[in-house]
Amino acid sequence: MDLENKITFRDSIKNSFQNDLVKEVLTPEALRFVAELAGECTDKRNLLLAARRNYNAEETPHFLESTKHIRNDKNWKVAKHPQDLQKRWVEITGPASNRKMVINALNSGADCYMADFEDSDVPTWENLMQGQKNLIEAARGAIEYTDPKTGKQYTLHDQTATLLVRPRGWHLDEKHVLFEGKPIPGALFDFGLFFYHNARKQQEKGSTPTFYLPKMESHLEARLWNDVFQKAQDMLDIGEGTIRATVLIETLPAAFEMEEILYELKDHISGLNCGRWDYIFSYIKKLNQHQDKIVPDRDQVSMTQPFLQSYVDLLIQTCHKRGAYAMGGMAAQIPLKDREANEKAMAAVRTDKEREVAAGHDGTWVAHPGLVPIARDIFEKGMNGANNQLYRLREEVQVTEEDLLKVPEGSFTYDGFKKNINIGIRYVEAYLRGIGCVPLEGKMEDAATAEISRAQDWQWLRHQVKLDDGRMVTPKLYTEAHTEVTAEIMKELGQEKYITNSKFPEATNLFLNMIEQEQKGYFEDFLTIPAYEHLIKEGR
Numbered sequence: 001m002d003l004e005n006k007i008t009f010r011d012s013i014k015n016s017f018q019n020d021l022v023k024e025v026l027t028p029e030a031l032r033f034v035a036e037l038a039g040e041c042t043d044k045r046n047l048l049l050a051a052r053r054n055y056n057a058e059e060t061p062h063f064l065e066s067t068k069h070i071r072n073d074k075n076w077k078v079a080k081h082p083q084d085l086q087k088r089w090v091e092i093t094g095p096a097s098n099r100k101m102v103i104n105a106l107n108s109g110a111d112c113y114m115a116d117f118e119d120s121d122v123p124t125w126e127n128l129m130q131g132q133k134n135l136i137e138a139a140r141g142a143i144e145y146t147d148p149k150t151g152k153q154y155t156l157h158d159q160t161a162t163l164l165v166r167p168r169g170w171h172l173d174e175k176h177v178l179f180e181g182k183p184i185p186g187a188l189f190d191f192g193l194f195f196y197h198n199a200r201k202q203q204e205k206g207s208t209p210t211f212y213l214p215k216m217e218s219h220l221e222a223r224l225w226n227d228v229f230q231k232a233q234d235m236l237d238i239g240e241g242t243i244r245a246t247v248l249i250e251t252l253p254a255a256f257e258m259e260e261i262l263y264e265l266k267d268h269i270s271g272l273n274c275g276r277w278d279y280i281f282s283y284i285k286k287l288n289q290h291q292d293k294i295v296p297d298r299d300q301v302s303m304t305q306p307f308l309q310s311y312v313d314l315l316i317q318t319c320h321k322r323g324a325y326a327m328g329g330m331a332a333q334i335p336l337k338d339r340e341a342n343e344k345a346m347a348a349v350r351t352d353k354e355r356e357v358a359a360g361h362d363g364t365w366v367a368h369p370g371l372v373p374i375a376r377d378i379f380e381k382g383m384n385g386a387n388n389q390l391y392r393l394r395e396e397v398q399v400t401e402e403d404l405l406k407v408p409e410g411s412f413t414y415d416g417f418k419k420n421i422n423i424g425i426r427y428v429e430a431y432l433r434g435i436g437c438v439p440l441e442g443k444m445e446d447a448a449t450a451e452i453s454r455a456q457d458w459q460w461l462r463h464q465v466k467l468d469d470g471r472m473v474t475p476k477l478y479t480e481a482h483t484e485v486t487a488e489i490m491k492e493l494g495q496e497k498y499i500t501n502s503k504f505p506e507a508t509n510l511f512l513n514m515i516e517q518e519q520k521g522y523f524e525d526f527l528t529i530p531a532y533e534h535l536i537k538e539g540r
Helices: 011-018 020-025 028-053 068-072 099-106 125-139 186-204 219-235 258-264 276-286 306-321 339-359 369-383 401-405 414-432 447-462 475-493 495-500 504-520 528-537
Strands: 007-009 090-095 112-116 144-146 153-155 162-166 173-179 182-185 210-213 244-249 269-274 325-331 363-366 438-440 443-445
Touching: 007 011, 007 028, 011 020, 011 125, 020 125, 028 173, 028 182, 028 186, 028 219, 068 258, 090 099, 090 369, 099 112, 099 125, 099 144, 099 153, 112 125, 125 162, 125 173, 125 186, 162 186, 173 186, 173 528, 182 186, 186 219, 219 244, 219 258, 244 258, 258 269, 258 306, 269 306, 276 306, 276 325, 276 447, 306 325, 306 339, 306 401, 325 339, 339 363, 339 369, 363 369, 414 438, 414 443, 414 447, 414 475, 414 504, 414 528, 443 447, 447 475, 447 504, 475 495, 475 504, 495 504, 504 528
Parallel strands: 090 112, 090 363, 112 162, 162 210, 210 244, 244 269, 269 325, 325 363
Antiparallel strands: 007 173, 144 153, 173 182, 438 443
16 A cells, blocks of 8 residues: 555645645655655654653753763764854744734744744644744745735745754654544644755755754664654755754753754754753653752742753753753743833843853843844844854863752742643633733743743642641642632623633633642643544544
């Protein structure tokens, strides 16, 4: 049987095949390309996910003895960086499915734009197809948009940011499309469609097919990505080593395998990135059974906390030792209308970016075009005329396992407990409407910050943390806080809008169910998994 004939589709999307957008994205040739990747790599992916599930929650991560020879070998380096990735001072990110955002990000003045199919987007079928369509046009410099409300037209400037793409992580399936009756890994679906349609066109225009790889937990998962890259390059007869990738170090286990991850991808890798928000979430998740590893109010867990400083220092040292870029983390703040609040927010961005460039980072992330000039100015001054800081080897850094596991200091408050519920419910509600990034309390929140909120309240409830006011976090207290938050949201929106014109009832129940699983001792790995199931059941 031909490979493309092994591809089947959920009934809920079959009507979309008459849509010109879907016809352009899901060509027979593109589907065959994705099918070949799925046939070769899905079983390997499933074994790696099984290894994650076998993780012993009673233990703590550690540096691997079996790969010590890789860390001790001083002779290997990553591949030379292509011309369009020589300078990455400022990178901006946003959902691939939002056409206007894609154009604004490419025009923002940032060096690179990471078009996202992961934490800031939602994998509804419409979003996936629109996102791929947007990037097909963006890769050709031909994307345009007219705002239906204002009539304002958006087109690309002569000079635009370098396009990078983040597919979904290994843990997420694409349940609309099946290979041999089973869902295709979302990572292969997103990567495969983009690469098939755009890799050659990017090369013709002098740019590099470049990807951000999220949520990995081991160097073996990086090895699989390397296999995917080699397979994809062979299938399109594109030279080995053409693809470049940056790996987000956003899980606690990956922090102990940074050098090994670079080694597995050394012919294709550009750098590592401090995925700070998911990293904090992973710290809570992986250590959730340890009563001595309780994390305080999330707003107090800043990058100056010793365990995060150690993570940053080790990442920079590791990258520069091997010739790779060390990319800084996200500034989630957005410009605000209130002058005083905006000045405070922008001051926080400056402090954060000054810390990053002083530490030795080669570039940083922002979530909003308004932050690009601030970040660029800081990195331009900090780089002293260089494109990067690879020369800063940070040989003085000596990070131990204990340093990476050090518990952050801070207080445990009822307001912080309630804020987690508020952020979590509001984000899930937006997700269920197909929106993956949403402005909340002066920041652009995506799945990562909602995950911290959800995981932290689960952890506090699991271990019945004592709050600063003397109360214990119990199921009863959680119910009270949850009821208060629900009432506050309903009052803000009005009862009719809350019940009939939003997804708040569904989001509230979904978030509540995940927290209440504490009673069974079960922690859901990612909130996007049950939220995605909800979308599938709705036929979206």
